[in-house]
Amino acid sequence: PGAQAADPYRPTTACAGFVRVRDGYCTEPGCGCSAFDSDLDHVAEYDHTNPAQGGATSSENLNAKCRFGHLHKTFGDWIDVQYRDDDGHLVTEYRTSEGFVIPGDAENLEDFFPNLRRIRYEQPPQAPPTPRVITGDDTPPTSNRLAHKHARRRAERARNLRERERREAAD
Template sequence: GAPGIGWVDGHGIVSDEHVRDLADRPDATITPVTPVRTPPTRVVAERPTTKTSDGPDSPVEPRSADAPPAGMVIVFPGAQSADPYRPTAACSDFVRVRDGYCTEPGCGCSAFDSDLDHVTEYDRTNPAQGGSTASENLNAKCRFGHLHKTFGDWVDVQYRDDEGRLVTEYRTPEGFVIPGDAENLEDSFPNLRRIRYEQPPQAPPTPRVIAGDDTPPATNRLAQKHARRRAERARNHRERERRQQMDGPPPF
């Protein structure tokens, strides 16, 4: 194939020659990052991003013959049909490959030894209100980081910036914003940005609960925490948009 680099869990970046040596081993198992037997649900045009070039001699990333056209994103189902809370095996593998490591600030735990977390919490009572089981709303967190997020007061967000990079940020109760890792494996393997896993629009319906008019609403501490975090993320999103509008385009 085309020259490039590889990445090995526990070792980091390796040369393409090393990758070929590993692939030639008799005990090697080669699995693509997209499902083989499941066709994509759709192919969409990606929003154009601003790229800089050093001139006509700037290197161009080689594309394989079966790669989708530049600017296109292929979307696969991300949630299990029987339980929309759980990602498919292909979605789980993709998120771990994309992140490489735990996304908790300062943590170097392997993504393959970490849990997968819904950044915007999944709402089992009303799935349409909570975060979806999709690669853009999932990331890897070590068990400690996962528990810290679930039972602590930090709020994390994950979004794509104007250049299409996946950004993770944490906000403390005091209002401090802590950036996540400066990069993930999308920076080493840009074609990962052209793959998405999304929750199918038609998931199993939520069971109906018959209640009288005088039945109080079913609320608990977890639901209240999720509501507070949704409001906090909405405020953070509005603040981020305000900063972007104030900054304006670059002066060059």
């Protein structure tokens, strides 16, 4: 399985090792930091309140980012997307808040070790989230800034996917 049964946010040791071997280096454009010195980042953000909503802990949704790149994505306005193209090559793209699309590295270690493309992890079934029961004046708002940010990023990724599919259909 890609995630630990007790904590679906954290990848298993096998999944984490696979992602680091596959990526080789930080996936942030222009960074040469080793993947083994990097954080593993959920490309589509993990939803802690509703894990089924998106952001699965799987090798297809994780990539290596140096600490600076991870913080840059988490607290900045960059959006990354990761997908497999028609040839099975893992593609990473970044979109800035200005709308510029920056392609990720042209290659990863799958190019040197093609059998890495054959490895897949199955996502274990997710347990329902534990409800938080808070009453009185300490009741948090039902919606927060982070939830809005994640919703905006999901909408942006969906729009990017539709745009990419439209371009591919026109070619």
